[in-house]
Amino acid sequence: MKSLKNYLNDNEKLVHSTMMKVESHVQRQVGNWIHNTVLLEGHDVPFKYKRQKKYRSLKGARVDLFYYPSTEQVAGIDFEVMTVVKINIS
Numbered sequence: 001m002k003s004l005k006n007y008l009n010d011n012e013k014l015v016h017s018t019m020m021k022v023e024s025h026v027q028r029q030v031g032n033w034i035h036n037t038v039l040l041e042g043h044d045v046p047f048k049y050k051r052q053k054k055y056r057s058l059k060g061a062r063v064d065l066f067y068y069p070s071t072e073q074v075a076g077i078d079f080e081v082m083t084v085v086k087i088n089i090s
Helices: 004-010
Strands: 015-030 033-040 047-051 062-074 077-089
Touching: none
Parallel strands: 047 077
Antiparallel strands: 015 033, 015 062, 033 047, 062 077
């Protein structure tokens, strides 16, 4: 497995944030995956990731995450989202 520095060096758009407080955490089933959406304190953009199984709610927790900005089109309108590569509870 690559080290954190190698991930950041290889992917210039990848961002590493630590001790971010989760304001909202929503999980929903889509096929065989659980889609997670997290809203972080001080950010207006949703952070999204997928898991194979449901996880306990992260609301109120502090998390460390690796993510990169992307856009998602809904009803013909582009929305900015952050795609999470890795998330850990701090």
